[in-house]
Amino acid sequence: MTQPDVKRPLQLNDNGQLRHFLSLDGLSRELLTEILDTADSFLEVGARAVKKVPLLRGKTVCNVFFENSTRTRTTFELAAQRLSADVITLNVSTSSTSKGETLTDTLRNLEAMAADMFVVRHADSGAAHFIAEHVCPNVAVINGGDGRHAHPTQGMLDMLTIRRHKGSFENLSVAIVGDILHSRVARSNMLALKTLGCPDIRVIGPKTLLPGGLEQYGVRVFHDMNEGIRDADVVIMLRLQRERMQGGLLPSEGEFYKLYGLTAQRLRLAKPDAIVMHPGPINRGVEIESAVADGPQSVILNQVTYGIAIRMAVLSMAMSGQATQRQLESEFVSEEQN
DSSP states (O other): OOOOOTTSOTTBOTTSOBSOBOOSTTOOHHHHHHHHHHHHHHHGGGGSSSOOOSTTTTOEEEEEESSOOSHHHHHHHHHHHHTTOEEEEEEGGGSGGGGTOOHHHHHHHHHTTTOSEEEEEESSTTHHHHHHHHSOTTOEEEEEEETTTBOHHHHHHHHHHHHHHHOOSTTOEEEEESOOTTOHHHHHHHHHHHHTTOSEEEEEOOGGGOOSOGGGGTEEEESOHHHHHTTOSEEEEOOOOGGGOOSOSOSOHHHHHHHHOBOHHHHTTSOTTOEEEOOSOOOBTTTBOHHHHTSTTBOHHHHHHHHHHHHHHHHHHHHHHHHHHHHHHHHHHHHHHO
8 A cells, every 4th residue: 555645735645535625726527526516416405305314314513704704604503413413603802812822722722622524714814724734643623714724615615506507517607796906705615616627717896996916807997887797697696894994995885886796787787587695794875786686596595505505514524524534544554553
């Protein structure tokens, strides 16, 4: 047997299976498709009278949320429970971290509780990656959103939403609108769309809310909303993240809505069967009109439903990848001893 490769990507085991889920960067189209296919198989679980499968029975999943969340935290909890795991959710606002405990010390105390997996949401970019590097062996780390860096499960639930409504990615035009600069969702979506073969990825927003380096994602940049969404198959609206903004990046929310808000009239510029998405929370009258958010082309609530299935897929695949890695390492040690 080949010696385990210590230089393997942190997220993958020696067989190329998922063992942490930190970012979509560097993951193959085959692996992203496997996540989508696995999530598809879990969707029917939500329609059962008993919404559980035994894949993570006896395992403990710890949700460690240093940032507030409703949809992400709740859907991770539901996903773990539907996989029959025991679930602990750490209320960080009342935990020792608010009293000055370091992230590493918090991690060690959680490890002492014999958790098998950490779902981490943190305001600092790279926090989940840091924890994955320092966590004890055989514990999986899932990124529930880190700073402005990545939100990989949101990216994948958006891809599942698109695939279930549009089928193949290979002929789609997808427009991502709004505060691209501060959006970890936008980054994960651009990476996923590019990897899955979407030929026309558009980002739309004012210059002050568009980051540099967008060319690495293979996107087209628009500052005019009407031109940007013309003939689009999918329109993904983003929230203005005031909490991450420094200085006057926008004249006013009213001015932003006038130039970049998605109204029913503006949506008519997209294809007649275009779908409208939003990661939430929605700011009605700022980035989207209520008639659109609640309208027939909106799939925003579908995204929430699909989020449970995607998170079930990621939790189960990462736990399986950890188990496979343990087996590979055990076999290698056994061979060395012989």
